[in-house]
Amino acid sequence: MGGALDPTVATGRNLVRSALSDLEPGSRIVVAVSGGADSLALAAVTAFVADREAYALSAVIVDHQLQDGSARVAARAVEQLTDLGISSEVVTVDVGTAGGPEASARRARYEALARTGADAILLGHTLDDQAETVLLGLGRGSGPRSIAGMSPIDGVLRRPFLSLRRAATEQICRAYDLTWWADPHNADVAYRRSRLRNEVMPLLEEVLGGGVAEALARTADQVRADNACLDDIAATVDSPLRVDTLRDLAPALRSRVLRLGALEAGADGSALTATHLAELDRLVTSWHGQRRIELPGGVACVREGDSLSYVRTPVGG
Template sequence: MGGALDPVVAEGRRRLRATLDDLEPGSRVEVALSGGADSLALAACLAFVAPHTVWTAGAVVVDHDLQPGSAEVAAHAARQARELGLEVAVVSVEVGTAGGPEAAARDARHAVLRSREADAVLLGHTLDDQAETVLLGLGRGSGPRSLSGMPAVDGIIRRPFLGLRRADTERICTASGLTWWSDPHNADPSFRRSRVRHEVLPLLEDALGGGVAEALARTADQLRADTALLDELAAQVADPCDIPLLAAMPAALRTRVLRRAALEAGADGSELAAVHVGELDRLVTDWHGQTRVELPGRVSAIRVGDALQFQSTPVAG
């Protein structure tokens, strides 16, 4: 007779079900499996839940080939996933250099994940990851969009464990008889996230008496809800280039309408920052004959009478 079910394992399974409760029987669900504790815990929970929900369950292991032995790490993760009963694919990628090593690896990985023929792809981000993301956004001086952190649902991407701690995922792995890999990059102080994880957050927890990670995650949830509402209101504006209409709006709504207009004109959303939107706002509220505002993606905005116009940025020289 088996022992009592570990309550953390039960909670992991419950959270996975809740994040995927919109999926129909027969849907395909895959775990983005790195071999670390977070994604292995997800794999274990999915392997248990999938037969009860009649989902097709799998895992995709992305080998970035950035460290010696990465192929062996990928093979070990794939072997454990197969032993859990999951269908497994191992995909090797070439990582570029744009945005630095962390961003380039993330972009390569997400390109693979979003290309999968799956109804949902699960990422193992935890509450600790969410807290780190909020602090990193705060350090960059980013606005509420960045400080709202990672959503639980983002298209086919799902993050069931945003309410669990990193220690919880290790506990699920131990209870499931799984051995995880610890990425040495996560302890490398040359990476900003690593320093936030091992230096900044422990210091804040000590100085403020604990509960900092949970508070940061709650703040992200609140900001995400506010941002979603303002984005919805911005999407309802019929003419996002009408200056009298823009000038009459509250600033919080106007800047979102301007961001929407810039994206629709072809601006690069991955590089469009608050400083760019602020300059667009000056065309509306602080007009002194500025010639144009140049945006990432070779798009510029100009003011012509009572309207904004977007055009291709002229080539220098």
């Protein structure tokens, strides 16, 4: 890349540098690459930052085998990553069906990435992805945790581009002379997110006069901050399994205390819904002798007298 530095490239580099600022030289960084514009752009600017900060950088291309030619897409991504000076590995996964094709693919992808043991795994989600996630959460009525969207940092997962529009990643690719793959699923009306992207978002932008994606992303940031505050308070509640303690809490705080207790007991947080929490709440506020509330992850919550407890659910029980 010659000539004057493209300002979009400079922005991308600064976002990655900020996202990794807590890591020491030599830290292992993995970029998840699909071959699309978002992840290729992320890889390109991360290569620059990793070189300057002495990070150990590599990339993983997850081949979900969901489309004809996926191996060719992965091979082309490897070629372009090599040109960027990034060593890479293609990991082939078998995608199940639990929770739908998108959720199954995401789960398989994250499991493959987790096996790298990296200090940080960078994902190419953009502001547009965040806006779509918030809309999906609103449509499901999943509560503030869903509306909060994706976090910039979630354990080892980091999303430096959450403030960057999708068009900017394409500009970064052009600046690096990278050619990206356009996933046909992104235009397939069989997928709800695709319809949001291609039909709903343009209509909202037209009706509301623009700035909708940015507004939704700001909303996610605000709700996430509120959630974090309430979660911190919930973690300080004494005797969180006592019914009298729970009953005296404000509903917004009580739901978080109940959720924290369920997670600590081994419930699957990715499948724990507002419906589950409402049932747990009824054990506290409207108990009529319910035996137990089954939760995802093979856990059940039981009320005995004035106390809640969690038990493992027997297979088939």
